[in-house]
Amino acid sequence: MDGFKKQLNASIQRKLSFSVSLAIVVVALLAGVFSFITAFNEAQDLQDDTLEQVAMLFDRQALAPLAPGSAPDSPDDSRVIVQHLAGGATAANAPLPLPATLPDGLHTLKVNDQTLRVLVKTTARAERIAVAQDTDVRDEIARNSAWHTLLPLLVLVPVLLLVVADLVRKMFRPIAALSAEIDQRAEQALHPVQEVHLPSEVRPFVVAINRLLARVAQSMDTQRRFIADAAHELRSPLTAMSLQAERLADAPMSALASERLATLRRGMVRSQNLLNQLLALAQAQGTSSAAKSPAPAxxxxxxxxxxxxxxxxxxxxxxxxxxxxxxxxxxxxxxxxxxxxxxxxxxxxxxxxxxxxxxxxxxxxxxxxxxxxxxxxxxxxxxxxxxxxxxxxxxxxxxxxxxxxxxxxxxxxxxxxxxxxxxxxxxxxxxxxxxxxxxxxxxxxxxxxxxxxxxxxxxx
Structure with missing residues (x-):
């Protein structure tokens, strides 16, 4: 975990990708929970409306509710049961042992270890009927409906994460290209970095780099000019000393003096070679950018x-x-x-x-x-x-x-x-x-x- 935090702190691109992805995931979770609850409640309300429509249909068409003892033996648990509520108590052989004293309206009751959603309604003929449905079936239908509303969100969120990661990588591509360009430069390539296609947030940094490159180039030019000027200034007295040594070699002297004079002349030759190479080095390093030098012949x-x-x-x-x-x-x-x-x-x-x-x-x-x-x-x-x-x-x-x-x-x-x-x-x-x-x-x-x-x- 500590290594992951270090990588995040070391990379703005990773930190941005992680932050945006985390925000997307959190918002998607909140939206998913809200969408699920809303869809679930709407599905429940829709099924309550279905019970009311069934009761209204029985009232308008004057249909006879299910007679006692004639409950269908259907394996479909999603069926809706309609029965009479007459007198002060429900008949013993009724499909559901519902209390006859239930007021009109929607109720959630537990009957014979089964939870039911019951609508009690008094018809135009002054008959009281009960329309009931198992709540487990209702909840399953509501959950399926709610999950269907989440499917687009579950598919689009991973796609959105991939799109965000790709966009962030493309946004940082100019910075990576800039880094590669600077890293591949030669030691003497101190020309300014192009800032035309860079984001405005990075341009101040590039401007600062160009100013630093200009100062470094100026410092190197000053050093090269100093070496060249020093070599030029030393060549004249060294040449004069060489001429004097040659003239001195023609004068009569002892063997020891001749040996020491020969050593002196060899040192002068080495010094002259060193000055010539210093001048050649200063001239070779004189142009710090190929863009500034003329086209080679x-x-x-x-x-x-x-x-x-x-x-x-x-x-x-x-x-x-x-x-x-x-x-x-x-x-x-x-x-x-x-x-x-x-x-x-x-x-x-x-x-x-x-x-x-x-x-x-x-x-x-x-x-x-x-x-x-x-x-x-x-x-x-x-x-x-x-x-x-x-x-x-x-x-x-x-x-x-x-x-x-x-x-x-x-x-x-x-x-x-x-x-x-x-x-x-x-x-x-x-x-x-x-x-x-x-x-x-x-x-x-x-x-x-x-x-x-x-x-x-x-x-x-």
Whole structure:
């Protein structure tokens, strides 16, 4: 019972349905009781009228009442008995031993353990007659009549309960749709919630949510601008320091000073990479709503792959890593694929994935880039022969500045965060698996993207 009360208090829809249903049941019970009693009394009055009509018929037609000793032996208990009331007492052989002193009118008497409804009437010929009927029969007829009046109510009340439950569910359907829409939004989707088709009682709540979304979007934009401005401001002095370090490397110095200068220059390179990734992350998260961004352009995957390979080939050669493109399909699947994304966004996404693959693949390893069509979408795949990412950590590697435990590679932990931000902005999906499922090693990253629509001239 306590669990049912908690469910009622937790759901307005259930509380409303229960309250309306309870009100309907209570009103139906009261109406049923009132209807039953009214119908029962009316049936009793109708049978009293029947006794009066029988007495009037005997009076008008001058019919002879049932003679003593001639009571019919009929099994029909609903019969009406008519007899004389003469003198001061009723004859011993009369059908019913009724007192002859009964006044005119309706009476309820108990005769020989049988309850009777008796009408006594004096006819125009100054004869007194008694018209009697068993009350059990009368009550049974009255009850049957009353139950017949309740049948429509008994049928309509369950139907009404079902209709009310369905109406309440349909009334709350816009709220459920609103909840599902907000729940399915991406983290960066902070555009206002549509309030056109919502009930007026819910609109103030939606307006408050839109105001909150606007404040959150403004706060996130402020943070992104701060990160971008800070990165821009730090790039100039860091570049100047790098130039000074290069000039200093040409000056004569001891071996210890040269070693420390090399360490300083490696730190500057890491700082520059961090600033570049911070700028890329701020730009990837710059548009919080797909509705506000312009329609994405059509970009060739092969062209982006070639550009990324040209930029990262020196890094791969320095680590003796075999890197290149592979064909994942045959026929049309092996041809170039156009996707809905700008060249800059797709290049940034692929470059971060390939850079991670090169850095985490041991020397002498292999990195392969491929793509294919699958179920009306383009699938980009970058896989390596590195250690891979454990299943337990795959949900966290997309967080900013998170790096896999035990990794000896230098980095900022922003690469996959940038990839996820771009994928959410483009409506793409990123899936991480092992390159070798049997050995549980290597990382295979698949990005599912929308295909670009064909040019107007190519449409059928």
């Amino acid at each position: 059509s970009t060739s995957i092969q062209r982006v792959y070639r550009s990324v390979l040209e930029d990262l080939m020196p890094l791969a050669e320095a680590r003796h890593i075999d890197i290149g493109m592979e064909e994942l399909g045959d026929g049309q699947d092996a041809q170039d694929v156009q996707v809905q994304a700008s060249a800059f966004e797709l290049t940034t996404l692929v470059k971060n994935l390939v850079d991670n693959a090169i850095r985490y693949t041991p020397e002498g390893g292999r990195v392969d880039l491929g793509f294919r069509r699958a179920q009306g979408r383009a699938v980009l795949r970058i896989q390596d022969t590195g250690p891979g990412i454990a299943v337990a950590e795959r949900a966290r590697v997309f967080d900013a500045f998170y790096r896999t435990l035990g990794s000896e590679q230098t980095g900022s932990g922003l690469g996959l965060c940038i990839v996820q931000a771009i994928a959410q902005r483009l409506g793409a999906q990123v899936r991480l698996t092992f390159s070798d499922e049997a050995a549980q090693s290597g990382l295979c990253v698949e990005v599912f993207m929308a295909l670009a629509p064909p040019p107007p001239g190519d449409r059928a």
